[in-house]
Amino acid sequence: AQTVTQSQPEMSVQEAETVTLSCTYDTSESDYYLFWYKQPPSRQMILVIRQEAYKQQNATENRFSVNFQKAAKSFSLKISDSQLGDAAMYFCAYWDTDKLIFGTGTRLQVFP
Amino acid sequence: NAGVTQTPKFRVLKTGQSMTLLCAQDMNHEYMYWYRQDPGMGLRLIHYSVGEGTTAKGEVPDGYNVSRLKKQNFLLGLESAAPSQTSVYFCASSWQVGEQYFGPGTRLTVT
Numbered sequence: 001a002q003t004v005t006q007s008q009p010e011m012s013v014q015e016a017e018t019v020t021l022s023c024t025y026d027t028s029e030s031d032y033y034l035f036w037y038k039q040p041p042s043r044q045m046i047l048v049i050r051q052e053a054y055k056q057q058n059a060t061e062n063r064f065s066v067n068f069q070k071a072a073k074s075f076s077l078k079i080s081d082s083q084l085g086d087a088a089m090y091f092c093a094y095w096d097t098d099k100l101i102f103g104t105g106t107r108l109q110v111f112p
Numbered sequence: 113n114a115g116v117t118q119t120p121k122f123r124v125l126k127t128g129q130s131m132t133l134l135c136a137q138d139m140n141h142e143y144m145y146w147y148r149q150d151p152g153m154g155l156r157l158i159h160y161s162v163g164e165g166t167t168a169k170g171e172v173p174d175g176y177n178v179s180r181l182k183k184q185n186f187l188l189g190l191e192s193a194a195p196s197q198t199s200v201y202f203c204a205s206s207w208q209v210g211e212q213y214f215g216p217g218t219r220l221t222v223t
Contacts, residue, residue: 045214
């Protein structure tokens with residue numbers, strides 16, 4: 001069965017600095033989708049970024065980018081120029097046939 | 113477009129009572145999902161549906177039932193509420209493959 005592992009329960013970063021959140025997954029598939037979701041204190045789940053495994057180019061959305069290492073089954077999220085509004089829980093997710101498999105999340109704190 | 117909406121936003125039940133949570137989406141998505149999130153935890157899938165009239169069990173289905181009579185609606189029922197079902201419940205919808213769009217959540221407390 002596919003699994004998603006986020007090994008960092010908590011991370012912290014200073015405003016304007018860069019932080020990287022780790023995610024690894026296990027799959028025997030060659031084509032699949034990966035996602036990062038953000039959950040701020042409001043609890044609303046917000047899609048941050050999406051990566052399709054057949055695309056070698058790393059996805060980027062403004063200050064958010066991923067480092068997708070297919071062979072290593074690694075999918076880390078880099079947040080550049082961190083802002084106070086980036087403080088949230090971040091969940092990595094893998095698309096498995098007809099549903100998402102979520103990791104346990106990383107809580108990101110941003111300090112002024 | 114309203115996206116994904118959930119009714120109600122908050123609810124308090126006594127042990128043994130029943131209730132239904134309603135999820136509605138206006139994006140014509142085929143797939144819909146119900147999750148629960150306990151404090152400090154990730155999301156756990158309860159039930160899901162890949163189309164009108166279909167349902168399937170997720171990771172934690174016991175104590176819950178679902179129905180998808182209309183494409184835009186997905187109902188989650190608790191037949192006999194227990195304190196262990198105190199949680200925040202999220203509904204989500206998606207196309208056949210791709211990102212899920214989430215509702216704002218329902219906070220349920222069972223006393």
